[in-house]
Amino acid sequence: MRMIENEAVVAAVRELAMRAARDLEPDILDALVAARDRETSPLAKNVLELLLLNSDIASREKLPICQDTGVAVVFAELGREAVVRGDLEAAIQEGVRRGYRDGYLRNSVCDPLTRINTNDNTPAVIHLELVAGEQLTLRLLPKGCGSENMSGLAMLPPSAGKAGMVRYVVDLVLRAASNPCPPVIVGVGLGGTMEKAAMLSKKALCRPVGEPHPRADAAQLEGEILAAINQQGGGVHGFGGCNTALAVHLELFPCHIAGLPVAVNIQCHAHRHQEVVI
Amino acid sequence: MSFARYQPDFLQNLRRLQLPLAAAEVAELKAGDLVSLNGPLYTGRDQTHRRLCALLEAGEPLPVDLAGQLLYYVGPTPAPPGRVIGAAGPTTSYRMDAYTPQLLALGLRASMGKGPRSPEVRQAMLKAGAVYFAAIGGAGALLSRCIKKSELVAFADAGPEAMFRFEVEDFPAVVINDLAGRDFYELTKK
Numbered sequence: 001m002r003m004i005e006n007e008a009v010v011a012a013v014r015e016l017a018m019r020a021a022r023d024l025e026p027d028i029l030d031a032l033v034a035a036r037d038r039e040t041s042p043l044a045k046n047v048l049e050l051l052l053l054n055s056d057i058a059s060r061e062k063l064p065i066c067q068d069t070g071v072a073v074v075f076a077e078l079g080r081e082a083v084v085r086g087d088l089e090a091a092i093q094e095g096v097r098r099g100y101r102d103g104y105l106r107n108s109v110c111d112p113l114t115r116i117n118t119n120d121n122t123p124a125v126i127h128l129e130l131v132a133g134e135q136l137t138l139r140l141l142p143k144g145c146g147s148e149n150m151s152g153l154a155m156l157p158p159s160a161g162k163a164g165m166v167r168y169v170v171d172l173v174l175r176a177a178s179n180p181c182p183p184v185i186v187g188v189g190l191g192g193t194m195e196k197a198a199m200l201s202k203k204a205l206c207r208p209v210g211e212p213h214p215r216a217d218a219a220q221l222e223g224e225i226l227a228a229i230n231q232q233g234g235g236v237h238g239f240g241g242c243n244t245a246l247a248v249h250l251e252l253f254p255c256h257i258a259g260l261p262v263a264v265n266i267q268c269h270a271h272r273h274q275e276v277v278i
Numbered sequence: 279m280s281f282a283r284y285q286p287d288f289l290q291n292l293r294r295l296q297l298p299l300a301a302a303e304v305a306e307l308k309a310g311d312l313v314s315l316n317g318p319l320y321t322g323r324d325q326t327h328r329r330l331c332a333l334l335e336a337g338e339p340l341p342v343d344l345a346g347q348l349l350y351y352v353g354p355t356p357a358p359p360g361r362v363i364g365a366a367g368p369t370t371s372y373r374m375d376a377y378t379p380q381l382l383a384l385g386l387r388a389s390m391g392k393g394p395r396s397p398e399v400r401q402a403m404l405k406a407g408a409v410y411f412a413a414i415g416g417a418g419a420l421l422s423r424c425i426k427k428s429e430l431v432a433f434a435d436a437g438p439e440a441m442f443r444f445e446v447e448d449f450p451a452v453v454i455n456d457l458a459g460r461d462f463y464e465l466t467k468k
Contacts, residue, residue, distance in 0.1 A: 041466075043310070043312060043452070046288050049288075050289075050417055050420060050450065051414070051416065053420055054414075054416070054418070054419050054420040055419075057419040057420050057422075057423065058365070058418075058419035061419065062358070063355075063358070063361075063364060063365050063418070063419040064355050064364060064365040064418055065416065065418060065419055066365060066367055066415075066416045066417075066418045067352065067353060067354050067355050067364065067365040067366055067367050067369075067418040067438075068353075068418075069355060069365075104355055104356045104357070104358040104364055105355055106353065106354070106355040106356070106365075106438050107437060107438065108438070115325075117437055146369065146370045146393075146415065149370070177463065178392060178393045178394065178412070178415075179370050179392070179393035179394075181392065181415040231468070232468055233468075234466050237392065237412065237414070237415060237452075238393070238394070238412075238462075238463045238466060239310075239462070239466060240465075240466035268416055269416055270416040
């Protein structure tokens with residue numbers, strides 16, 4: 001068994017929170033550059049140019065890319081041969097608390113009934129998974145609510161089939177219009193149960209932008225949905241053109257013979273994610 | 279990536295608008311125009327709107343006179359040391375739709391956020407002679423540089439949702455709803 005110190009987790013999460021708010025990773029930057037290069041609307045092209053300039057300024061001047069520094073969603077994959085001293089979840093929360101404080105990030109978390117701000121951006125939403133090995137992988141996505149609010153879930157009948165599923169996803173993204181800050185990344189969880197589909201839709205956002213699903217039929221479906229969205233959508237910020245979505249990521253899980261759960265998690269163009277392996 | 283590579287020259291050639299907006303200038307704006315805003319504006323998002331309207335309903339005075347002003351929907355990040363403000367891009371506007379007609383009735387001349395407005399708000403804007411701008415969503419760092427001054431106006435306890443007065447310079451924005459009743463989002467629909 002390998003022992004991982006609690007304080008190492010706190011320090012890593014603090015750093016992840018600050019880095020994620022400021023630095024876009026190459027996958028999303030490359031996708032934005034490609035979108036700019038193929039953009040047909042002059043205004044949308046200019047706006048994509050501004051988004052690239054924005055990420056450059058954020059990184060250089062250590063400012064958040066977006067003022068909505070989100071709810072911190074943390075995917076923690078703990079190796080079965082590793083043990084974290086003390087309370088792993090408490091360490092993640094403490095790291096989030098310090099990262100948001102020290103990085104001058106916005107406290108955007110409140111009680112759902114009283115709407116009173118918790119004032120330290122905790123609690124983070126933590127998804128813990130046990131995996132092979134002796135490492136701890138921490139992935140942090142600051143999830144803004146402009147895009148989260150446009151997400152949705154449907155328990156479709158199996159008769160809806162592929163076509164019904166595609167229609168549900170495309171309609172949801174079109175209805176979201178310019179609200180979620182397009183060009184968006186569309187995470188789709190297909191199958192499982194209600195909560196499994198929702199989880200998969202978020203997990204789908206962790207895949208490098210535009211990397212197709214390893215299964216050929218799923219990859220083809222991703223392409224179909226993406227093409228339909230970009231044919232009909234309002235484009236970058238609703239300003240026209242061909243870039244409403246940058247990518248569609250599908251995640252699959254077997255489901256009940258009577259069901260076809262479909263969850264859609266929409267992510268804005270400020271697709272912030274950082275990862276560390278301890 | 280180099281800074282120079284992403285220094286778009288179109289930013290230098292935008293039509294400059296002076297805040298607070300003159301009625302004559304508002305009348306000339308056309309849905310789809312990319313303009314630059316210069317001068318003072320007020321900010322507010324969910325909590326500020328809720329509280330402003332609660333004051334109105336109670337017949338109490340508002341902390342500022344909104345007549346002729348622009349209200350920007352933003353909840354900035356805290357200012358790091360040595361900066362005027364942190365990231366300060368727009369939030370989604372539809373959440374303010376329930377409150378906006380009451381503020382337009384007070385003479386509010388413009389609002390700015392991102393995303394489409396309700397039919398009720400669009401109608402109220404036409405009646406009030408007001409326009410709606412979209413700021414560039416997710417460009418909080420870039421827009422932070424366009425904010426030269428920031429002061430707290432009201433509702434300090436609401437934290438990032440408090441009301442501020444900004445002085446902006448070369449702040450890029452797109453006209454969405456103009457006085458002719460056009461809606462840029464509808465014009466770009468396929």
